[in-house]
Amino acid sequence: MTSLKKPPTMSDVAKLAGVSTMTVSRALKPGASASRATRQKILAAAETLGYVLDSTAAGLSSGKTGFIAATIPSINNGNFADTVRGLTDGLAETNLQILLGYTNYDATEEERLIEQFLRRRPEAIVVTGGWHTDRCRRLLEMADVTVVETWDLPENPIDEVVGFSNANAAKVMVHHFHDQGYRCIGFIGGDTTHDPRGLSRRQGFVAALAELGLETKRLVAAGRPPITMREGASALRDLLAKWPDTEAVMCVSDLSAFGAMTECQRAGLRVPEDIAIAGFGAYDLSEHAIPPITTIDVSAYELGKLAAETIIRRAQDAGARPAKISRKIDPQLIARKSTSRAE
Amino acid sequence: MTSLKKPPTMSDVAKLAGVSTMTVSRALKPGASASRATRQKILAAAETLGYVLDSTAAGLSSGKTGFIAATIPSINNGNFADTVRGLTDGLAETNLQILLGYTNYDATEEERLIEQFLRRRPEAIVVTGGWHTDRCRRLLEMADVTVVETWDLPENPIDEVVGFSNANAAKVMVHHFHDQGYRCIGFIGGDTTHDPRGLSRRQGFVAALAELGLETKRLVAAGRPPITMREGASALRDLLAKWPDTEAVMCVSDLSAFGAMTECQRAGLRVPEDIAIAGFGAYDLSEHAIPPITTIDVSAYELGKLAAETIIRRAQDAGARPAKISRKIDPQLIARKSTSRAE
DNA sequence: TTGAAAGCGTTACCAG
DNA sequence: CTGGTAACGCTTTCAA
Secondary structure (H helix, E strand, O other): OOOOOOOHHHHHHHHHHHHHHHHHHHHOOOOOOOOOHHHHHHHHHHHHOOOOOOOOHHHHHHHOOOOEEEEOOOOHHHHHHHHHHHHHHOOOOOOOEEEEEOOOOOHHHHHHHHHHHHHHHOOOEEEOOOOHHHHHHHHHOOOOOOEEEEEOOOOOOEEEEEEOOOOHHHHHHHHHHHHHOOEEEEEEEEOOOOOOOHHHHHHHHHHHHHHHOOOOOEEEOOOOOOOOHHHHHHHHHHHHHHHOOOOOEEOOOHHHHHHHHHHHOOOOOOOOOEEEOOOOOOOOHHOOOOOEEEEEEOOOOHHHHHHHHHHHHHHHHHOOOOOEEEEEOOOEEOHHHHOOOOO | OOOOOOOOOHHEEEEEHOOHHHHHHHHHOOOOOOOHHHHHOOOOOOOOHHOOHHHHHHHHHHOOEEEEEEEOOOOOOOOHHHHHHHHHHHOOOOOOOEEEOOOOOOOHHHHHHHHHHHHHHEEEEEEOOOOOOHHHHHHHHHHHHHHHHHHOOOOOOOOOEEEEOOOHHHHHHHHHHOOOOOOEEEEEOOOOOOOOOHHHHHHHHHHHHHHOOOHHHHHHHOOOOOOHHHHHHHHHHHHHHEEEEOOOOEEOEEEEEEEHHHHHHHHOOOOOOOOOOEEOOOOHHHHHHHOOOOOOOOOOHHHHHHHHHHHHHHHHOOOOOOOOOOOOOOOEEOOOOOOOOOO
């Protein structure tokens, strides 16, 4: 559809409607201060010409781009997608548009993305987690916008935080296992170098076991995050090969848990009678699997919603607002059959 | 992090480096035509000031925003996420940024999104499917950019097409069922009013059955797309309640197929011995489920990659290029245990 | 309610 | 390789 004529501008519309560009500009805004009549003329002229406002020019002139930048580790992940949905829904009343990027669980890629996004002059930035490259952190600190870190509780936040404790979530799960009578408990996660949240869960897992006086050695790192069903499956094989007496396994995500569980079933092990399996993230999958899989709900959608609220609040406080306010969510255990010890 | 000082501009950098803004502008570009020495000075000055290029201004001035707009029906869908990944990867060499939006399978919401995106003056637009509101179509036609419709083969394309025939994909599945000896075959999909691709699959399903001289009545509409595992499960109950002699079921997606399959298992029906189940989309899930689920791979990632190639090609042909070239992909059947008739 | 003028920060264009 | 100047299309600001 590449024609040659230049697209109409506001002054074309103004000319056709017989008014000034300023009047057009105002008539096109929501809270239009223009008389009914002129506004009709203007709208008609715009329609005739096929005029579309140029936000690039508007943004340059007004100093407001209407962008919110957000980075998530992976776009192909229901949990992060839920957070983005929450963010979008929370921003629906505003005219803010989301500039979404995914980092592939790579801090360097995150840095690259943030650098790109900063050029767009977003009015706020939402990032996943509190672990960034030094340069990335510096960029975020120097950027003159609200920064919201989510999905974690960074010890030293850049600005605002809307998250939860991954370590504590793992602890909740360990206690659930313990309550059910399991004592030899393993953990399946990804390599610990790329997924800080996965690492926190693993650390929380180990710490909780230690507190209970249980063995903490049954840890398998299954590859580069995000780990897949396949990696969950092979990790389970590895785990049982090394520690055959393992009674229960916590997986870093529902997907890997499902992979691990089906691997058990293929191997003739009954879940939960022979081995218990739990996941993380409260995917639909864990609810519908047979047996249903115990998991942790971190309220991913809510996280996005709260991030949006935070951004809006900060925008209204126009200007100064140094306080670093955390919105903390408590992950909820969803106990299901997959970890219910046969009496 | 809201400070009061205005962020540094290019002219601040120029001043500090003792050159003109033009030299700064050039030195900051990839193919920099600036002497080693001045460029070092400039980079140093930029670093000192914490300068970040303002793409808004750059875009206004150059007439190139560096945006590619893309809309998908749902962000929480592995298939569409794969297409976005393909698009991103395909665009990696360029400096183009993706402006992503999701429509919730709602043509009106798509129209709203496209209208918003158009204001950002994207250099190309990728949309899912060929079914738009009249106004949305008009907007896309009048926009002076490459438009790529994906995930379908519209009869009357707006511009470029990178897709596949959903109807034909369903036909392939029907023939697979037929080859396996199944004759009483049902279809589970969402309401037909919101998902044109789901509707095409259903129509292709019916047409293929009719060609084979089989009954075409076993159709269940399970709710607003995208249909979930739960809806797949309840739809299966409905289907069997109405037509108890059904031997096989094609589902509009792998997720609903999984829901349907687990529902069978809960009801004590063996898959595939008592009933065959197939899905659509080649999710990991269908590979790891027990039994593994027969599905169709539509090469979602490839679709995005090809869309990117199309966009790049059109950008190079600078200007005229009226031809509507389709990149057609052939969906591949992945036959698995869930539809393998016990001999 | 409307308009005129002055930018917003960058790059295109043309000189040197 | 470098610099001056004029846009780019809009909104801010100040007047009327």
